[in-house]
Amino acid sequence: MAFRFQNFFLLGGRRVSRVAPNHPITTMSQLHLSMATVNSTFAELSLADRVALYLPHVIYSSPLPPQFVAAALTVVSATALVIAGSYATVSQPKTAEDPCDDTESPLWDVTDRDDCPLYFTCADDISGVDSDVLGAKSVAALVVAAAAALKALDYVLRHFGVSVLRFLNYYVVAVTLFSGTVTLQWFLGVLSRNVAYACGLPGNSSFFFGRLRLSVAREDRLPLGMAEDMDEQKLDAELGDFQAYEHWMRRHNGVRVLRPQQSHRTTSVVVDGRLAVAFPAAVALSALFYAHNAQLSSYGLPRLNWLINNAVAGVLAVCGCRQIRAGTFRTASLLLAALFVYDVYFVFGSTAMEAVAAGVDAPLRLVFPQRPAALLSWAQAQSCTFKDLDGPATILGLGDIVVPSVLSSLCLRYDIAQFYRQRAPLAFHRLRSVGTPVYFCASVAAYAAAVGTTIAASQWSRRGQPALLYIVPMMGGAILGTAWWRGETEGLAAYSEEMVPYEGATEDATEGSAGGCLQDGASVQAGTIYEFDDNETDDTYVIEDDTADDEDTDDNDTDNDTDTDDNTNLGLEIHTLLLDLMG
Numbered sequence: 001m002a003f004r005f006q007n008f009f010l011l012g013g014r015r016v017s018r019v020a021p022n023h024p025i026t027t028m029s030q031l032h033l034s035m036a037t038v039n040s041t042f043a044e045l046s047l048a049d050r051v052a053l054y055l056p057h058v059i060y061s062s063p064l065p066p067q068f069v070a071a072a073l074t075v076v077s078a079t080a081l082v083i084a085g086s087y088a089t090v091s092q093p094k095t096a097e098d099p100c101d102d103t104e105s106p107l108w109d110v111t112d113r114d115d116c117p118l119y120f121t122c123a124d125d126i127s128g129v130d131s132d133v134l135g136a137k138s139v140a141a142l143v144v145a146a147a148a149a150l151k152a153l154d155y156v157l158r159h160f161g162v163s164v165l166r167f168l169n170y171y172v173v174a175v176t177l178f179s180g181t182v183t184l185q186w187f188l189g190v191l192s193r194n195v196a197y198a199c200g201l202p203g204n205s206s207f208f209f210g211r212l213r214l215s216v217a218r219e220d221r222l223p224l225g226m227a228e229d230m231d232e233q234k235l236d237a238e239l240g241d242f243q244a245y246e247h248w249m250r251r252h253n254g255v256r257v258l259r260p261q262q263s264h265r266t267t268s269v270v271v272d273g274r275l276a277v278a279f280p281a282a283v284a285l286s287a288l289f290y291a292h293n294a295q296l297s298s299y300g301l302p303r304l305n306w307l308i309n310n311a312v313a314g315v316l317a318v319c320g321c322r323q324i325r326a327g328t329f330r331t332a333s334l335l336l337a338a339l340f341v342y343d344v345y346f347v348f349g350s351t352a353m354e355a356v357a358a359g360v361d362a363p364l365r366l367v368f369p370q371r372p373a374a375l376l377s378w379a380q381a382q383s384c385t386f387k388d389l390d391g392p393a394t395i396l397g398l399g400d401i402v403v404p405s406v407l408s409s410l411c412l413r414y415d416i417a418q419f420y421r422q423r424a425p426l427a428f429h430r431l432r433s434v435g436t437p438v439y440f441c442a443s444v445a446a447y448a449a450a451v452g453t454t455i456a457a458s459q460w461s462r463r464g465q466p467a468l469l470y471i472v473p474m475m476g477g478a479i480l481g482t483a484w485w486r487g488e489t490e491g492l493a494a495y496s497e498e499m500v501p502y503e504g505a506t507e508d509a510t511e512g513s514a515g516g517c518l519q520d521g522a523s524v525q526a527g528t529i530y531e532f533d534d535n536e537t538d539d540t541y542v543i544e545d546d547t548a549d550d551e552d553t554d555d556n557d558t559d560n561d562t563d564t565d566d567n568t569n570l571g572l573e574i575h576t577l578l579l580d581l582m583g
Contacts, residue, residue: 037300038387045386048292052307053389056369057376066371071455073368074396079448081314081401085321086409086440088186091116092428093417094497102427106197109204110211110272111189112430115322117499133327133498134406136334143338146399147346154352157359166295168362173286173296176312179319180282181275186322188274197431204431209273216267217260227260285311289363301386304361306393312363313398320402321409327498329414329479332407336472339403343466354464357395365395396451400467404447407475411439414495439482439492446478447471 036045042053059073060066092099092113099112113119117133120126134142156164193205201207232242249255289312290296292305326332346353357365370392381389415437420426450471458465483489 042381052305060371081317082405085318085405086412088322089409096420096428107429107431110206139335153356176286180315181278183315183318184278185274211272214269306367309363321405340472343468347466365397369393408443411443442478442482446474450474
């Protein structure tokens, strides 16, 4: 997670040349776009490689000093990923009302409830409360796992060579499919939501991407083939009287109209049109990475194309930011402090990170080329070889993006929670402006300054620098300084997104209902994971309230009298218990 120079890494005062993969050099007669070598001319390279080689000649053609351009490119790219990763973690806070209570608002969007831990939709949500939130034990395990993985990679490189690590690139191919799909779905949601709202289109994001619920059910009565719910009102209009038609066909032809029984449904999956765009794009990105990787394919160049590397690294970083969340500032501070020590030790006190950085060519860092020795035009570059055009580069590890985003994303969610707490009761909408997120802006500004300081220190000392050495104290100082200046240090320390553990059935289930608004720093009680449905006559608990047009009205299906009686008895028992508790 250190900032370094690539192609000749300036680490510890020593030049460490990159380890080239063991691939035979292809003869000139066998050259193809996918079989280019370091001796191939510019015209013989693939389009992606030509763009990657020539782009630095365009970037550094400005009158600005090349050191400033290189630093700005790194700082802007890293900061943009931190901002994107932070916003990718935003969901409804505890202090906001249910967005589906305000569906008439022009701000309402079908994605408002997405990725929100306040709505349980399956048994795993109930059994795995806070499973996606970092705790103290998770922080310790994460740091130990990172150190063990680094040592293991170092051992493999020293004893078996870089070719053994091709499995790491296979892993990246697979992970890119998932990370790319998740990241691109989120991006398409943001884009479609804001474009539709700005243009006044109905439904906001659903105008572009409709949402479907696909259900899986056990079925022993219906024959193989398609079975669908029939619109009997439409059939009445076409046939005059559908029930009379059904009776006639049964009596005279022995035909029965079979209807799917939704009461037997076991699982439902909700998808929308974004998946049809995001998944093919993720497949294409994985294929590009595979085709331009010398350890996986016949690609003859010694290094991964830096544009493809950064595209893969970008989706991995944003997806990593979404997956790693801290529920309190105490946990986030503990994580950054532990990785601060880890980063400093492995850069200055060990050669493991140096060896891994030099030997592993995988998109686990951002890569930015430095200024070429001579700036060429496109026509002048045609006669040059890859070796002539290739040059040094600077790199920034993804850990220096994902780890700080844990703190910056928590600041953003805190700002949003404060906004809704001060205006309660107010329904959460992703399109609602929350003003200037003060703590988030302070953390991002400190991060950008810290990355710039890391680059300056690296160029001044001519050796690799642990980026977290500068990022952690600068971000922590900016956040604490902002809290002190605003007089909110206690509120910041008390803020928690963690759930209060369930303590038994004797607790009043009416406290902190999902529609309620909690004070800052409070946690959701057990009752908040459920909602009363006004349409239910037996006062049973339901996981999620049904909308007016929901078709699942057969939860109390008349075909199953036993289940109906049991549900009614259970509802009466709960109703009696609530009356006793309130009386």
